[in-house]
Amino acid sequence: MLGKIAEFIIKKRWLVITVTGILTIFFIYQMKNLYFENRITEWLDKKDPIIKLFIDIGDKFGTNELVMIALKSRNGEIFSKENLIKLRNLTEKLKQFKEISHVKSIINMPDIKRIEDGIEVRDFLEDIPENSDELKKIKEYALSKESYVNNIISENGNLLALAIYIKSGEDPVKTFGEIIKPEVEKYFLKVAEIYYGGDPSTAYFADDFLKKDLKKLVPIIILAIVIILLMSFGNARGVILPSLVVFIATLWVFGLMGFMKSPMNLITPALPVLLIALGSAYGIHVMSKIFSANNSVSNLSPETKLKKAISEVFVPVIMAGLTTIIGFCSFLTAKFSIVSEFGIFSAIGILFSTLIAIFFIPAMYRILPLKNINKKNKNREKLSYFLKKISNLVINYPKGVIIISLTIFIIFILWIPKIEKKVNYIEYLPKNSIPRVSFNVIKRSLGGAYPLTIYFKGNNLKSPSILKIMRRIENYILNLPEAKNPFSITDFIQEINYQLNDWYHIPDTYRGVGNLWFFMEGREELKQVITEDFQEGLIFSKIPESDFKFAKNVRDKIKNFLEKEFSGKFYEYRLENLDKETEIKLRIREMENILDEIKWLSEYYGGKNSFKREIARKKLTDLIQNMPEPIDEDVLKIIDEKFKEYIFSDYFDFWISQRIKNELYETLKKEILRKEFKTQNILKILKKLIPDSEYDDEIANDVADTLIFTINEAKRIAFIERAIESLGNAFSENLLKNENFYKKMKGLLYEITDNLVILKEEEFNGIIGKQIKLEKVEQSGFPSFMTRLDKFLFTSQIQSLLLAFIVTFIVMVTMRKSFILGAISIIPITFTLGIIYGFLGLSNIPLDYVTMTIAGISIGVGIDYAIHLIYEIGINVDRGHPLIEAIRLSYFEKGKAIIVNSLAVMTGFAVLLLSSMSPLRHLGEVMIGSMFLSAFSALTILPAVILLVKPKIGGKK
């Protein structure tokens, strides 16, 4: 069978060469389709529920593909008229591109403010001030706005930011490279330092580094291999033919990637290095066999010798190739597409190398003039000496070799639990690179660029109940030091309510929310936090770090909080028409939830221990049990003001004389004191005082409504004033001076007095609550994403390791038809991996997307040495040599190839040390050690074990 294969290769050599040539041309042509994909979000299985939610949110809200640009003036103030005009023009220009969903900068941040008798909702810098005094004022105003600082302006005002959201479905890296970066530089390169943050920009710069890496590393590895081949074989054929194998195989693999439109990424520079380094082994073995057969003393013709060499090298090369392929195929179980695809293409590359080595080298060798090559290679003689020393050591002291090896193994594996996982992508890039420097600036001054979102899905997110739940979660997140600037639809509603009605809170009716919504309809920023049908919404925040530990910490905190919050359902209770006792109990019950929010706000604005909850609870309970009444002096005073404001205004509903207004006002006041302020009584008063010509039932009802509304409002105001007075010592002094805290706290106190209570109890004091229809509340964004990545990294690593081991073992057992021999075969790689992983723990080299490939590559490649050596020992045993002699001979015949091969592979991996990306450098470092150990242990431990165990080796296979 092997003879027939050899015969075919020699006879059909021109066919083999032609087919190889045609395929090479085809694949070279396909390389034009090659492209990079370095977005971390593209590396995971999109069917995974967490990844799917992440992507879905990005689609709906345009939040995942965020680019942050920070600008710092090179000369003077960034907040100058010229720079602001440029920023405005840039903001407008970017918005016009179809690839861009929306753009936020200080130019168009929503500014909701009170004006005389009214309210204004506008873009912050619709008009850019002309003179420096106005600019200074507007800058100070911007720095006073909580939602702006560390978001679109740094705390010191020296940096302005642009947040650019790329539309879902568009290529974000391309959009960044072809649109965003050139546009920003067009306006600002000459006048400002520009910092870029966010996944698309990091991926863009990573692409750049990787392209440079490929251009740098590939020629070096080719040169290195050529040198090794020259040193090993010392002749042109020995250099050119194996080089051609790997060169062609590499071209085919990249061509195949182009053909299948499979992207290149972070690991890709390792691929040609790997293929060239590993693939050269097959060429080396084939050439070695051909030269060995050529140099043997026999009567056979050179062609027959060539056929014999092919027959003898076919099986071990195929087996070696197969086991390496298996090693790479173990990556298929990886949850990261970059790793699984790397595994596939590496496996295919090895397959190509194997087949090209077996078929192409002999075909090419045959068309060249056949001759004996007897030139002695001085290097190979040096190797012979070294191998002689090793073989003597092993043969004479097998037990010693095993004991020492075992001891070293045990020492190293103790370090394995210390291995750290690291998925911090930004740290893969060089320290002074643009993305890393930018990352630190944006993290420090602008809250970072990695989104954290809480996703809500319900019937109608404009429901006051759902909005209050949302606001509660947002206040919790605000207090987390790791999360920055959370915002949601609740911030808009509350701010408008505050500017319009003096209270920073969610109205307790759906119509109240609807009325406030009027101001916000159509604003671009709403799209980022709520869908058009109001069924899905977000709390959007940012985290400053992409480091896994940091992200996991945030994620776990929020996860635990949400699990506790949503351990049951929520129910709403309306207080209108309830008896006073139940009303009080419900308010007191609700108060506990309100105190939670006050506590979080206190800690955020005033630090820990700035709020004494127990004191607040007691005071508020007391106040709730003694709610203000209209006849209370403080309430009366407020009612008096408001009644005057209403009745004597131009818009009072009845067009009546001043005299009648006075009479009405006095009569109503008396009515309050009589404690008879009900609609029917008001209507009676109006009917009596308003002239018949003016009186109208409907208008009278409206007036009554307004008056009752006013009284209720007065009671609430009085409650809050009393609460603030009595709660004074529950807060630290600096806390109450903080305007933002004060505003929010007052809003929360207002909610104690409104008519909506939300509890987790379905039934309270005999009253059944109405279930709030909130279908889903889930965390998403980078923290969840990174945690998923980490889990995948760990499971992928274990799966890959086990799979490679088990499959290799099965293959070895099958090939050798011996369980013992199969088990012995995997001893060198077991030893190697124990040392290597122990070394990772010892040296703090982290496990990441790249270093997780170590196991698969080490097993797949390292096993080759054992295969070749055991096979050679078997051949020598079959030739009639006793075991010891067979081993000694194998050292000289196969040992050289093993050493040359391992040197070639080590050199190949050494080239990765020149990479600009740290994971590739780490891979290089570790694989050098792995290859050394695999070869060394195959030449020491393996024969030592064989000598001691004496398995049945040899016989026709």
Place this chain on the structure above:
Amino acid sequence: MKKLIFIFFSLFLILNFNLWAITGKEILKKVEERTIGERAPKDVEAIMSMTIVSSKGKKKIRELKVWSKNNIDKDDWRVMKFLSPPDVRNVGFLVLSDDRMYLYLPEFHRIRRIASHNKKESFMGSDFSYEDMGTSGFTRFYDAKLLSENENEWVLELTRKSGVSKPYSKIKMWVSKEIEIPFKMELYDDSGKLWKLAEQEAKKIENYWIPVKIKMTNVKKNSYTVLEMKDIKVDQGLGNQIFTQRFLRRRVK
């Protein structure tokens, strides 16, 4: 002989220099007469439905009752009150001039002034801005040039006058010769790019041609809004008391 030459010369001038040809400015004045001038209704009361269609095809419908009063040579007055959806029923909007606009939020029993900057903002999430919903006319703010005409229409180009604070730098207007009302307008932003497209249909009600359907397309966002008027009543002698904050507080029937 001299007399003949003079007559011939005069005829030549008349025929070749189009001394009697209509100008863009004149056409625009005709439009204004029909819409806000003496040939416009003195007042209008109608039900207006507003259908807002987003770029994703999602529809929202609002219904309003509107009253307007044509104050010739002064700012027109308008009151709009929402009939639906329920959460904005009775929300009222009063326009007395470009910088005097009021909003009534019934849930809070409060009237608030809207700042003049807001005019560029979207009205109720539609593709009409507050500015678009106003009635300030054109001749004060734009220079008009007649681009072309055929037997049915004039095509005007309106260029914003310098120093004027209007959102559209240029308007291309197609005016029907028969009814002297625009049926199509292209509205351009400050950089000269097409921003919105307004298309309207008019109907004769009593002696007036009144736009009964206006479609405003935001070309940049790929969304559009359709305003449709029904139950239109004109010249009812609407009193000034309708155009007051007091009336704004009234519930809509």
